[in-house]
Amino acid sequence: MTTAALRALLLAFALTLSLVQGVGAEPAAIEVSGVRFAPHQQMDGRTLTLNGAGVRVKMIIKVYALGLYLPQPEADPLAVMSADVPQRVQMVLLRDVDAERMAHSLGHGMLEGLSGGQQAALSDRVHQLMQALIHRGDANRGDVVIADYRPGVGTRISVSGQPVCADIPGADFKQAFLGMWLGGHAADDGLRRKLLGATP
Numbered sequence: 419m420t421t422a423a424l425r426a427l428l429l430a431f432a433l434t435l436s437l438v439q440g441v442g443a444e445p446a447a448i449e450v451s452g453v454r455f456a457p458h459q460q461m462d463g464r465t466l467t468l469n470g471a472g473v474r475v476k477m478i479i480k481v482y483a484l485g486l487y488l489p490q491p492e493a494d495p496l497a498v499m500s501a502d503v504p505q506r507v508q509m510v511l512l513r514d515v516d517a518e519r520m521a522h523s524l525g526h527g528m529l530e531g532l533s534g535g536q537q538a539a540l541s542d543r544v545h546q547l548m549q550a551l552i553h554r555g556d557a558n559r560g561d562v563v564i565a566d567y568r569p570g571v572g573t574r575i576s577v578s579g580q581p582v583c584a585d586i587p588g589a590d591f592k593q594a595f596l597g598m599w600l601g602g603h604a605a606d607d608g609l610r611r612k613l614l615g616a617t618p
Contacts, residue, residue, distance in 0.1 A: 472611075481511070484599065511559055550583035572588060
Protein backbone atom coordinates (compact mmCIF):
# COMPACT_ATOMS: atom_id res chain seq x y z
CA MET A 419 0.00 0.00 0.00
CA THR A 420 1.35 3.39 -1.00
CA THR A 421 1.82 6.24 1.48
CA ALA A 422 -0.99 8.21 -0.17
CA ALA A 423 -3.37 5.26 0.04
CA LEU A 424 -2.50 4.68 3.70
CA ARG A 425 -3.07 8.35 4.48
CA ALA A 426 -6.47 8.23 2.77
CA LEU A 427 -7.42 5.09 4.71
CA LEU A 428 -6.47 6.65 8.04
CA LEU A 429 -8.40 9.80 7.20
CA ALA A 430 -11.50 7.78 6.33
CA PHE A 431 -11.19 5.82 9.58
CA ALA A 432 -10.88 9.01 11.64
CA LEU A 433 -13.92 10.51 9.94
CA THR A 434 -15.98 7.37 10.52
CA LEU A 435 -14.95 7.27 14.18
CA SER A 436 -15.95 10.91 14.72
CA LEU A 437 -19.36 10.28 13.14
CA VAL A 438 -19.95 7.20 15.29
CA GLN A 439 -19.02 9.11 18.43
CA GLY A 440 -21.36 11.92 17.46
CA VAL A 441 -24.38 9.67 17.01
CA GLY A 442 -26.49 9.74 20.15
CA ALA A 443 -24.15 12.17 21.88
CA GLU A 444 -25.91 13.89 24.73
CA PRO A 445 -25.77 17.66 25.16
CA ALA A 446 -23.86 18.58 28.27
CA ALA A 447 -25.27 20.25 31.35
CA ILE A 448 -24.28 23.90 31.75
CA GLU A 449 -23.21 25.40 35.06
CA VAL A 450 -23.24 29.15 35.54
CA SER A 451 -22.55 30.96 38.82
CA GLY A 452 -22.98 27.72 40.74
CA VAL A 453 -26.33 26.88 39.11
CA ARG A 454 -26.48 23.67 37.10
CA PHE A 455 -28.90 23.42 34.20
CA ALA A 456 -29.66 19.84 33.22
CA PRO A 457 -29.25 18.93 29.53
CA HIS A 458 -32.90 17.84 29.35
CA GLN A 459 -36.17 18.53 31.15
CA GLN A 460 -39.61 17.01 30.76
CA MET A 461 -42.82 18.90 30.05
CA ASP A 462 -46.06 16.89 29.80
CA GLY A 463 -44.12 13.81 28.73
CA ARG A 464 -42.10 15.65 26.07
CA THR A 465 -38.36 16.07 26.31
CA LEU A 466 -37.00 19.59 26.03
CA THR A 467 -33.30 20.20 25.43
CA LEU A 468 -31.18 22.92 26.96
CA ASN A 469 -30.53 25.46 24.21
CA GLY A 470 -28.29 27.67 26.29
CA ALA A 471 -27.81 29.29 29.69
CA GLY A 472 -26.20 32.37 31.13
CA VAL A 473 -26.29 35.01 33.85
CA ARG A 474 -28.11 38.33 33.90
CA VAL A 475 -25.71 40.96 35.16
CA LYS A 476 -26.96 44.43 36.07
CA MET A 477 -24.57 47.11 37.28
CA ILE A 478 -21.90 44.41 37.88
CA ILE A 479 -24.36 42.52 40.13
CA LYS A 480 -25.37 39.00 39.17
CA VAL A 481 -29.16 38.96 39.42
CA TYR A 482 -30.16 35.52 38.14
CA ALA A 483 -29.08 32.53 36.09
CA LEU A 484 -31.31 31.65 33.15
CA GLY A 485 -31.71 28.56 31.01
CA LEU A 486 -33.76 28.12 27.83
CA TYR A 487 -35.25 24.72 26.94
CA LEU A 488 -36.62 23.92 23.46
CA PRO A 489 -37.77 20.82 21.58
CA GLN A 490 -34.67 21.10 19.41
CA PRO A 491 -31.65 23.42 19.26
CA GLU A 492 -32.22 26.79 17.63
CA ALA A 493 -29.84 29.73 17.16
CA ASP A 494 -32.25 32.13 15.45
CA PRO A 495 -33.96 34.34 18.07
CA LEU A 496 -36.93 35.15 15.83
CA ALA A 497 -37.49 31.45 15.18
CA VAL A 498 -37.45 30.73 18.91
CA MET A 499 -39.91 33.51 19.74
CA SER A 500 -42.33 32.74 16.90
CA ALA A 501 -42.33 28.93 17.15
CA ASP A 502 -45.63 27.60 18.50
CA VAL A 503 -44.04 24.69 20.34
CA PRO A 504 -43.50 23.78 24.01
CA GLN A 505 -40.78 25.91 25.57
CA ARG A 506 -39.41 26.51 29.03
CA VAL A 507 -37.47 29.31 30.67
CA GLN A 508 -35.86 28.45 34.01
CA MET A 509 -34.59 31.28 36.18
CA VAL A 510 -32.67 30.81 39.42
CA LEU A 511 -32.31 33.94 41.53
CA LEU A 512 -28.81 34.80 42.70
CA ARG A 513 -29.97 37.50 45.12
CA ASP A 514 -33.09 38.54 47.03
CA VAL A 515 -35.51 40.56 44.90
CA ASP A 516 -38.26 42.90 46.07
CA ALA A 517 -41.66 41.79 44.71
CA GLU A 518 -42.63 45.14 43.23
CA ARG A 519 -39.23 45.65 41.65
CA MET A 520 -39.37 42.19 40.08
CA ALA A 521 -42.92 42.72 38.80
CA HIS A 522 -42.21 46.12 37.28
CA SER A 523 -38.95 44.93 35.76
CA LEU A 524 -40.73 42.06 34.01
CA GLY A 525 -43.63 44.25 32.93
CA HIS A 526 -41.36 46.94 31.50
CA GLY A 527 -39.12 44.37 29.82
CA MET A 528 -42.03 42.63 28.11
CA LEU A 529 -43.55 45.82 26.66
CA GLU A 530 -40.34 47.61 25.72
CA GLY A 531 -39.79 47.86 21.99
CA LEU A 532 -43.33 46.80 21.06
CA SER A 533 -45.66 48.90 18.94
CA GLY A 534 -48.54 50.75 20.54
CA GLY A 535 -50.98 48.20 19.21
CA GLN A 536 -48.97 45.30 20.57
CA GLN A 537 -48.68 46.95 23.96
CA ALA A 538 -52.43 47.57 24.07
CA ALA A 539 -53.15 43.93 23.22
CA LEU A 540 -50.82 42.67 25.95
CA SER A 541 -51.28 45.23 28.72
CA ASP A 542 -54.06 43.42 30.63
CA ARG A 543 -52.21 40.11 30.63
CA VAL A 544 -48.90 41.72 31.60
CA HIS A 545 -50.70 43.54 34.41
CA GLN A 546 -52.17 40.19 35.54
CA LEU A 547 -48.67 38.75 35.87
CA MET A 548 -47.35 41.82 37.65
CA GLN A 549 -50.14 41.80 40.21
CA ALA A 550 -49.67 38.07 40.81
CA LEU A 551 -45.95 38.52 41.48
CA ILE A 552 -46.59 41.42 43.85
CA HIS A 553 -49.27 39.41 45.68
CA ARG A 554 -46.88 36.48 46.08
CA GLY A 555 -44.32 38.65 47.84
CA ASP A 556 -40.57 39.08 47.74
CA ALA A 557 -38.42 36.46 46.04
CA ASN A 558 -35.35 35.03 47.71
CA ARG A 559 -31.94 33.92 46.55
CA GLY A 560 -32.22 30.36 45.30
CA ASP A 561 -35.87 30.62 44.28
CA VAL A 562 -36.57 28.91 40.95
CA VAL A 563 -38.89 30.66 38.52
CA ILE A 564 -40.17 28.54 35.64
CA ALA A 565 -42.17 29.78 32.67
CA ASP A 566 -43.70 26.98 30.60
CA TYR A 567 -45.37 27.69 27.29
CA ARG A 568 -47.90 25.14 26.03
CA PRO A 569 -49.37 25.70 22.54
CA GLY A 570 -53.08 26.35 22.68
CA VAL A 571 -52.97 26.75 26.47
CA GLY A 572 -50.62 29.59 27.28
CA THR A 573 -47.79 30.42 29.64
CA ARG A 574 -47.67 29.08 33.20
CA ILE A 575 -45.29 30.87 35.55
CA SER A 576 -44.32 29.16 38.78
CA VAL A 577 -42.04 30.13 41.64
CA SER A 578 -40.47 27.25 43.55
CA GLY A 579 -43.06 24.85 42.14
CA GLN A 580 -46.15 26.96 42.84
CA PRO A 581 -48.03 28.70 39.99
CA VAL A 582 -48.31 32.42 40.67
CA CYS A 583 -51.53 32.77 38.62
CA ALA A 584 -53.69 31.02 36.06
CA ASP A 585 -52.13 30.16 32.71
CA ILE A 586 -51.81 33.32 30.64
CA PRO A 587 -53.10 32.72 27.09
CA GLY A 588 -51.62 33.79 23.81
CA ALA A 589 -48.57 33.09 21.70
CA ASP A 590 -48.04 36.86 21.63
CA PHE A 591 -47.60 36.87 25.41
CA LYS A 592 -44.97 34.14 25.14
CA GLN A 593 -43.20 36.04 22.39
CA ALA A 594 -43.07 39.20 24.49
CA PHE A 595 -41.88 37.21 27.51
CA LEU A 596 -39.01 35.64 25.55
CA GLY A 597 -38.35 38.99 23.91
CA MET A 598 -36.96 40.30 27.20
CA TRP A 599 -33.89 38.14 26.58
CA LEU A 600 -33.99 37.34 22.85
CA GLY A 601 -35.60 40.39 21.23
CA GLY A 602 -33.93 43.31 19.54
CA HIS A 603 -34.26 45.36 22.74
CA ALA A 604 -32.82 42.69 25.05
CA ALA A 605 -30.97 44.39 27.89
CA ASP A 606 -28.10 41.88 28.06
CA ASP A 607 -26.60 40.91 24.71
CA GLY A 608 -24.14 38.52 26.32
CA LEU A 609 -26.97 36.57 27.95
CA ARG A 610 -28.89 36.63 24.66
CA ARG A 611 -26.00 34.99 22.83
CA LYS A 612 -25.57 32.36 25.55
CA LEU A 613 -29.27 31.43 25.45
CA LEU A 614 -28.94 30.94 21.70
CA GLY A 615 -26.15 28.44 22.20
CA ALA A 616 -23.03 30.59 22.00
CA THR A 617 -19.98 29.16 23.72
CA PRO A 618 -17.30 31.21 25.49
